[in-house]
Structure formats: C-alpha cells, structure tokens
Amino acid sequence: MGGPAFCALADWGTSNFRLWLVDYDGNVLGERESDQGLSAVTDGRFETVLESHLTALGAAGNIGVVAAGMVGARSGWREAAYAETPTLLTDLHAHAVSPAAARPVYILPGLCQKTTGAFDVMRGEETQLAGAVASGLTDGVFCLPGTHAKWAELFGGRVMRFQTVMTGELFSLIGRQSILRLSIDAGSHTLPDDPVFEAAVEEAFDDGFSLPASLFSIRAASLLSQPKPGDAAARLSGLLIGAEVAGVRSYLSAAGPIHLVGSSALNPLYAKALLLAGKTTAVLDGGELVRKGLLSAAHKLFPSSQSEVVS
Amino acid sequence: MGGPAFCALADWGTSNFRLWLVDYDGNVLGERESDQGLSAVTDGRFETVLESHLTALGAAGNIGVVAAGMVGARSGWREAAYAETPTLLTDLHAHAVSPAAARPVYILPGLCQKTTGAFDVMRGEETQLAGAVASGLTDGVFCLPGTHAKWAELFGGRVMRFQTVMTGELFSLIGRQSILRLSIDAGSHTLPDDPVFEAAVEEAFDDGFSLPASLFSIRAASLLSQPKPGDAAARLSGLLIGAEVAGVRSYLSAAGPIHLVGSSALNPLYAKALLLAGKTTAVLDGGELVRKGLLSAAHKLFPSSQSEVVS
Numbered sequence: 001m002g003g004p005a006f007c008a009l010a011d012w013g014t015s016n017f018r019l020w021l022v023d024y025d026g027n028v029l030g031e032r033e034s035d036q037g038l039s040a041v042t043d044g045r046f047e048t049v050l051e052s053h054l055t056a057l058g059a060a061g062n063i064g065v066v067a068a069g070m071v072g073a074r075s076g077w078r079e080a081a082y083a084e085t086p087t088l089l090t091d092l093h094a095h096a097v098s099p100a101a102a103r104p105v106y107i108l109p110g111l112c113q114k115t116t117g118a119f120d121v122m123r124g125e126e127t128q129l130a131g132a133v134a135s136g137l138t139d140g141v142f143c144l145p146g147t148h149a150k151w152a153e154l155f156g157g158r159v160m161r162f163q164t165v166m167t168g169e170l171f172s173l174i175g176r177q178s179i180l181r182l183s184i185d186a187g188s189h190t191l192p193d194d195p196v197f198e199a200a201v202e203e204a205f206d207d208g209f210s211l212p213a214s215l216f217s218i219r220a221a222s223l224l225s226q227p228k229p230g231d232a233a234a235r236l237s238g239l240l241i242g243a244e245v246a247g248v249r250s251y252l253s254a255a256g257p258i259h260l261v262g263s264s265a266l267n268p269l270y271a272k273a274l275l276l277a278g279k280t281t282a283v284l285d286g287g288e289l290v291r292k293g294l295l296s297a298a299h300k301l302f303p304s305s306q307s308e309v310v311s
Numbered sequence: 312m313g314g315p316a317f318c319a320l321a322d323w324g325t326s327n328f329r330l331w332l333v334d335y336d337g338n339v340l341g342e343r344e345s346d347q348g349l350s351a352v353t354d355g356r357f358e359t360v361l362e363s364h365l366t367a368l369g370a371a372g373n374i375g376v377v378a379a380g381m382v383g384a385r386s387g388w389r390e391a392a393y394a395e396t397p398t399l400l401t402d403l404h405a406h407a408v409s410p411a412a413a414r415p416v417y418i419l420p421g422l423c424q425k426t427t428g429a430f431d432v433m434r435g436e437e438t439q440l441a442g443a444v445a446s447g448l449t450d451g452v453f454c455l456p457g458t459h460a461k462w463a464e465l466f467g468g469r470v471m472r473f474q475t476v477m478t479g480e481l482f483s484l485i486g487r488q489s490i491l492r493l494s495i496d497a498g499s500h501t502l503p504d505d506p507v508f509e510a511a512v513e514e515a516f517d518d519g520f521s522l523p524a525s526l527f528s529i530r531a532a533s534l535l536s537q538p539k540p541g542d543a544a545a546r547l548s549g550l551l552i553g554a555e556v557a558g559v560r561s562y563l564s565a566a567g568p569i570h571l572v573g574s575s576a577l578n579p580l581y582a583k584a585l586l587l588a589g590k591t592t593a594v595l596d597g598g599e600l601v602r603k604g605l606l607s608a609a610h611k612l613f614p615s616s617q618s619e620v621v622s
Contacts, residue, residue: 019418050454060584062479082535083452084560112534112535114535117534118525118528118531119528119529119531119534119535119536120527120528120531121531121534128604133419148490148527163524163527164527164531165523165527166490166523166526166527167523167525169489169490170485170489170523170526171323173484173485173489174484175486176479177488178477178480178481178484179459179480184562197615206468207479207518208557208558209558210476210554210555210557210559211521211522211523211554211555211558212476212477212478212481212522212551212554212555212558213474213476213554213555213558213559214429214558215477215481216459216475216476216477217429217431219432220423220424220429220430220431220432220475221430223423223430223432224393224423224425225430238538240357240523243521243523243524244521244523244524245520246519246521246524247519247520247522247524248521248524248527249519287321287453
C-alpha cells in the first residue's frame with residue numbers, strides 16, 4: 001500500500017497539470033489532474049493552484065514538491081535555465097531552481113541544444129527521459145510523439161542530441177484550418193493498418209518528397225474521386241508522420257528498438273511508420289516515466305527525508 | 312483611346328472580384344475591383360453584384376460578360392465542370408457555361424488533372440495561362456506564386472500537367488498560428504538577398520530535408536540566440552519556397568526561363584530561389600494575362616460582335 005508520504009511530484013505543462021503524492025519508493029498515495037496548465041494560471045498564482053491540489057491530497061505543509069515542464073519557462077513560475085546537451089540526466093536536480101513558496105518547491109530545468117545539432121529546446125520530456133534512465137534504459141533512441149514530437153538519443157544516461165518535430169501541431173493546423181479541412185472528416189480515427197496511411201508514409205520516405213507539394217492532392221482527390229471517409233485524414237497523418245521519420249533518419253541507425261512514449265492513439269501509427277522504415281519499437285508509459293524522473297530528482301533534493309521516514 | 316465597348320471580363324475568385332470593360336482589341340475602357348469574392352456573396356446574388364459594377368461602368372444591357380475563377384465552382388454562381396489535362400488553352404470557351412441572367416454571361420471552366428500527374432485542380436489560373444498562350448507563349452513552365460501556388464507545363468498551347476503547392480497558406484498558418492508565431496515579427500518583409508532566406512532555400516534543396524523536422528529550429532533559435540528582426544520570417548519563407556521548388560524539380564528540366572506570375576513581393580523571392588536551383592525567370596503581369604485569356608474566349612463566344620462594331 002505504500003509508506004508515509006515522502007514528497008509530491010508535479011508535471012506542469014502549458015495546458016495540463018498533474019500531481020502525485022508518493023512515498024519514498026514512488027508508490028502513488030494520491031493523484032490530481034487538471035487543466036490548470038500555464039495558460040490557465042492568471043496573475044502568477046502558481047502557489048495557490050499547487051496548494052489547492054496538495055490540500056485536496058491531504059499533503060502536510062512540510063512535504064516538498066518537485067516539478068517539471070513549462071512551469072520552469074520564462075513565462076512560468078520561476079525560470080529554470082536550460083541544461084545544455086550533452087546532458088547527464090541523473091544531474092537534472094543540480095540545475096533545479098526554487099520559487100518563493102511556503103514549502104520546499106523545486107523546478108527542474110529543460111534541455112537546450114546549441115552544438116550537438118540544430119538549435120532546439122525541451123521542457124518536461126527531459127524528465128521522462130530521466131525516468132527511463134532511472135529504469136535502467138541509459139542508451140538508445142526515444143521518440144515522444146505529440147504536438148511537438150521529440151526525438152532523443154541517449155548514451156550512458158546522457159542526452160547526446162535531440163530534435164523537435166512539429167507533427168502534431170501541423171496535423172491540427174492543416175487538418176482543421178487549411179483548405180484541406182473541407183476534405184477531412186472531423187472525427188476520423190486513423191488505424192495503422194489503413195493502406196492509405198501506409199502508402200502515404202512510404203510516399204514521404206521517397207527521395208524528392210516535398211510536404212508542401214504533396215498536400216493539395218488530398219483536396220483534389222476529394223473533388224475528383226470518391227475517397228472513403230477517413231482517407232483524407234489517414235493520408236495527411238501518413239504524410240506528416242512519414243515526413244517526421246524521414247527527417248530524423250540519422251536517429252534510426254542506432255541499435256535496438258525505438259522507445260515510443262506517446263498516446264494510445266499515436267503509438268501504433270508511429271510503430272507502423274517506423275516498421276516501414278525498418279525499425280522495431282518498444283512502448284513506454286509516459287506518466288510512469290515522468291514520475292520516476294521526478295522521484296529520482298526528489299531523492300537527491302530531499303536527501304534527509306528517507307532517514308526521517310525510516311527513523 | 313479604344314473603340315466602343317465590346318464586352319466585360321471578370322476575374323471572380325473566392326475573396327476578390329475584378330471587372331474590366333474592354334473594346335474588341337482589349338483596351339480597358341473601365342475597371343472595377345472589390346472584395347465581393349464568392350465568400351462575400353450571400354444568397355446567390357451573383358447577378359446583383361455583377362450588375363452593380365456593370366452599371367457603375369456604364370455598360371449597356373446587351374454587353375456580354377466572360378468570367379473565370381471560383382465563380383464557376385460548385386459553390387459559385389453556376390458550376391463549370393473542369394476541363395481535363397492535357398487541355399488546349401485556346402478551347403476553354405468550348406467548356407463555358409451560362410448562368411441564368413438578363414444579359415449573356417459565360418463562365419469559363421477550371422482545369423483538373425487525373426492522369427498526367429497527381430490529382431489536382433485549378434480555377435482562374437488556367438485563364439491566365441490562356442492569356443500567355445494568346446500572347447504567343449505556347450510552351451514552357453509557368454509558376455504562379457500565391458496562397459496555393461500553381462506550376463504548369465505548357466506545350467503547343469496545352470497544359471500538359473500542373474501542380475498546386477500550398478506554400479502561401481502554410482506560411483500564413485505556421486507563421487501566424489503555430490508556436491513559431493511567438494518568434495516571427497508580424498510586419499517583416501523578406502528581401503531576396505537576405506542571407507538567412509538564401510541559406511534556408513539551400514537547406515530545403517538538400518537530400519533528406521524534411522519540413523516538419525526543420526521548422527522548430529526557428530523557435531529554438533529565438534530562445535537560444537539573438538536573431539535579427541525578420542530572420543525568423545526570412546527563414547520560414549526560405550524553407551517553404553525552397554521546399555516548393557524542390558517539390559516541383561521535375562518541372563525545372565524544361566528549356567527556357569520559368570515564367571513567373573506573382574505579386575511584386577513574391578516574384579523576387581521565387582526568382583532568387585529558382586536562380587539558386589539553376590533557373591532563370593521572366594516575370595509576367597497576372598492581371599494582364601487574365602484579361603487576355605478572358606478576351607480570347609470572348610472573341611469566340613461573341614463572334615458576331617466585331618462585325619457589329621466595325622459595321
């Protein structure tokens with residue numbers, strides 16, 4: 001059932017807030033989730049929001065909190081400057097900052113890349129990667145699908161390089177707001193075995209593929225032929241995920257499966273696209289990873305707590 | 312100064328309406344322009360809109376009208392079914408339709424492509440291409456930059472194949488609504504000699520370039536470095552136009568310059584991108600082309616008018 005409360009762990013992004021009260025071993029004693037992400041917090045009332053959820057969980061006033069995500073951005077509670085690649089993920093706690101608060105609160109840094117690849121940043125995903133390292137996955141390639149998909153290569157527990165691909169945001173903008181919205185069924189759900197999806201992925205792998213030059217054919221097809229409902233969405237999804245995989249091809253040469261950390265809707269599509277690129281995949285639970293990454297930092301930030309707890 | 316009024320020519324698109332009263336030789340006797348495109352015409356009051364502008368020009372009730380553009384779409388005044396490639400551009404009039412109206416009105420068809428390339432459609436640009444043919448440009452490659460850029464290859468006055476590239480729409484969606492909006496200066500105007508633009512075009516020409524994988528670096532650069540104002544817009548513009556040119560590379564092998572039919576803002580950027588791809592360009596005036604294309608059809612649709620005029 002778990003021991004006494006050790007600390008609280010917060011995954012605090014732009015549009016979502018998740019909080020777990022855990023014991024020293026990470027057993028979850030209580031959990032909260034809300035849409036009080038950064039964009040919903042007004043007048044900098046971060047502490048008020050956090051305390052309301054801690055109170056709901058019955059967390060004592062001396063319980064410490066470790067948070068990760070956009071809460072540490074310039075526009076967040078307090079800026080936690082990016083740690084720069086190559087970054088040892090077991091050292092995130094060393095770059096944590098503490099906002100002014102009644103209880104101990106630490107915010108973990110995001111990562112930035114200046115020299116190991118194109119300019120890039122992440123906030124939140126590094127803590128999931130730290131959770132993977134805490135689970136023993138110190139080497140390999142990780143793919144975190146989403147609004148801004150992240151790819152990262154780990155070696156010896158370090159992020160050697162990473163890349164953001166705006167696949168989810170492009171799917172949403174193009175599918176809902178461009179001329180293609182007239183051809184795309186709003187509620188359609190693409191399946192990985194859909195031959196339209198597979199063909200679009202393969203098309204995007206071709207030498208000479210150009211996303212802007214391929215998109216309008218989706219609209220024209222719906223004017224000139226009778227595509228099945230869902231075909232347009234499947235094709236857009238396949239072109240975008242295919243273009244993503246083609247764009248990170250240098251990550252695919254690493255040995256071992258790609259570790260996929262996405263939603264139950266996206267993981268199968270990425271797994272199929274990666275299979276078509278010759279890679280196997282292994283799915284990890286993103287919520288579990290972020291808890292493990294936060295807990296790993298908490299053990300270092302609150303070192304005396306264990307002795308207190310076990311005394 | 313021009314002879315007596317021969318007919319009126321209308322370029323009637325989704326968001327714009329242009330009308331010219333011309334004599335038999337195409338000399339402009341009067342001109343109207345408004346934002347009464349399709350999306351502003353309510354309850355199908357196309358004839359009312361048209362007549363109000365004809366009245367303003369003092370056009371007699373027996374003056375005929377030839378129109379092109381989205382006014383012939385399914386959602387327009389009356390649908391003019393697409394003519395299919397390869398299409399002889401001097402034959403557009405043969406596919407014209409007449410809506411019910413008090414005076415003679417003809418709407419020219421758009422073009423569709425089913426077998427000479429990927430599914431594609433155009434409405435309005437084919438009349439500009441017909442104008443080029445009427446000017447003696449019967450062969451070569453035409454690039455019409457815009458919201459939906461069109462590329463077309465002409466041979467013997469026929470459109471052999473064409474391709475739509477959603478460059479303008481993507482620039483607007485990504486620049487104004489994606490996360491990149493936070494990095495892009497709203498009013499910035501990219502110049503063709505901007506080294507940031509040139510470098511982005513060259514980047515998009517690279518084998519293995521992937522647009523979704525390259526975009527986020529624009530955001531990251533503005534967080535991690537001090538780009539000059541306008542750099543982000545120049546880079547986005549270069550990546551998109553570069554990706555467009557790379558996507559239509561099969562059009563670039565034709566002999567002769569690429570005929571550019573765009574705005575004064577876009578033409579120089581396309582000319583530079585095409586120069587970097589090894590092609591020269593020749594700029595044509597789009598308004599003049601559409602008038603010539605419409606007039607050429609009018610000469611065939613109103614054959615008796617000349618004799619009336621000259622008698």
